[in-house]
Amino acid sequence: MILDLYEAGEKFYMYTGRGPSSESLHLGHLIPFMFTKYLQDVFKVPLVIQLSDDEKFSWKKNLTIAECERLARENAKDIIACGFDVERTFIFSNLNYVGREFYKNTLEVAKHVTYNNLRATYGITLEDHIGKVSYPPVQAPPAFASSFPQLFRGNDQLRCLIICAVDQDTYSRTIRDVAPKIGFQKPSLIESRFFPALQGENTKMSASDPKSEIYVTDSSEQIKAKVNKYAFSGGQDSVELHRKLGANLDVDVPIKYLEFFLEDDDELDHIKKEYKEGRMLTGEVKRRLIEVLSELVARHQRARAQVTEEMVDAFMAVRPLPNMFG
Template sequence: MTVVAPKVEKEEEQVVNPWEVSAGKGGIDYDKLVDQFGCQRLDAATIDRVARLTGRPPHRFLRRGLFFAHRDFNEILDLYEKGEKFYLYTGRGPSSEALHLGHLVPFMFTNAFYENMVKVARCVTYNKVVGIFGFSQEDHIGKISFPPVQAVPSFPSSFPHPFSGMEQLRCLIPCAIDQDPYFRMTRDVAPRIGCQKPSLTESRFFPALQGESTKMSASDPNSAIYVTDSEEKIKMKVNKYAFSGGQDSAELQRELGANLEVDVPIKYLNFFLEDDHDLEQIKKGYGDGSLLTGKVKNLLGDVLYEVVKRHTRARAQVTEEMVDAFMAARPLPNMFG
């Protein structure tokens, strides 16, 4: 008799880097990322310290563990406690997959910035970036040349107008965990060019509407909610595309309740619903079956539309003079509320 061993499906390997995020059905293992990248957990003691120093509840992203890891965040809190200044570095990448020569024009024109790019580039060998980013022979030159561009806003000397005479000002970078390799490289280079290491707070990923196993994509407008979406479009996307952990029928939902671990509406509410009590009540009702999927999706649609409406209203009020005033050096407000 021939015995055939059962086929064992190979578990999909987790891949997280600045260009690709993928994981198996279980989703991203964030504990594994902390170990892999060598950053630290944002623990309860640190978050309690934020509350104590600011005299107000920490931002919901902190208190709900959405920002979950850091590098030297406590050093920024030390500065804040002493009344000393620091600045935030955050932003968005170029619209194309890689920098082209046209992207270099503003960098070269604002040459404090460009000089720092050159300094960083000279300190990082090809073998070093291969070790950090895992570049291969097939990777194009844009990916290999971009890390110094990402690095230099961490240094105040890259911005001589607002930070003149403040070359040792510390920088705090809030970012998703996949951006950590850029700033691990930056922190390694900083002392070699006479600069302070930036500190980081690192967040979980914001899932696509279709779930954590997919990525939001500009080529698929139904994978995300955009700040230009109308109320009708937001609610259509939520109702049609948001992956549900609820049951297939109202009867089963009332009997079994929803799987909150995979439910995208709950994940979105975790990011955007401010009131902790309301969020817990929704989770409880949805999990025990007393709330149906349609009700939860309708609640989410209302919350997301309010977010977009506030953004649209605020953006319409922005003038060139306001942008100029914002970019000028000034005392820093509370960054943690």
């Protein structure tokens, strides 16, 4: 729907976010931001990025409010390093922005989400503290243009495209359900599938398990060690058996990672064909993956090193964006 409207000349804006619970991002966190950056380049539209530091304070027992605020700024640096346009991008932390029109929309949403819905959708129990109950409505207002009067004043019905990973689907569906009840357009939604943990396709990267993930702060030596030691292989137990039977691509993690990050589709198809038919070994596939990830992470680290505190302040300043549709 939003693409049809765009072709007809209607404008829209984008919304994505990050829950800052660790010092830096891992590759799974990076995927939605890389895709969002691509969409911003293609459509030349404004973007709001929510840093849900209040959520992490409620859900993580070991984090103070001050630490959540610090992690939000550190994560903002990784996000900015993806290459977003400061003239079209507003990054905000809930602890520092929520209020006024944003909070009014939060209350409107909260009035239409029952406790039974929270229990069914988010796994809230009677033993949970009320901070966990109060957070879900805060994730909805960024999908409503009136939450950002400095950006969209007088255009409360501007449509929104939410970009997120599939684990945020419950939040997004709640937003789409509530929106017409409080007088707003339903946001459109596009989701990325899970980026699997190194241990296997049916897992996801977790910031609490350093062996499951590759951080954007990892060195090439760390990436090599993690891929070689932990990346689950679909290859056979012996070279002879592998040459005979080939690899199971459905469970092979190096292949899954290459599907995300290898730019050359022809090369990817060649690797998959040779590996599946046993002519390419697991070690060769992992070697190519290590090259791809090392280059990606090194490029991100160079960009991250250029992000200053002043740049973070510029992206997070509450301001109009006069050229956001330019």
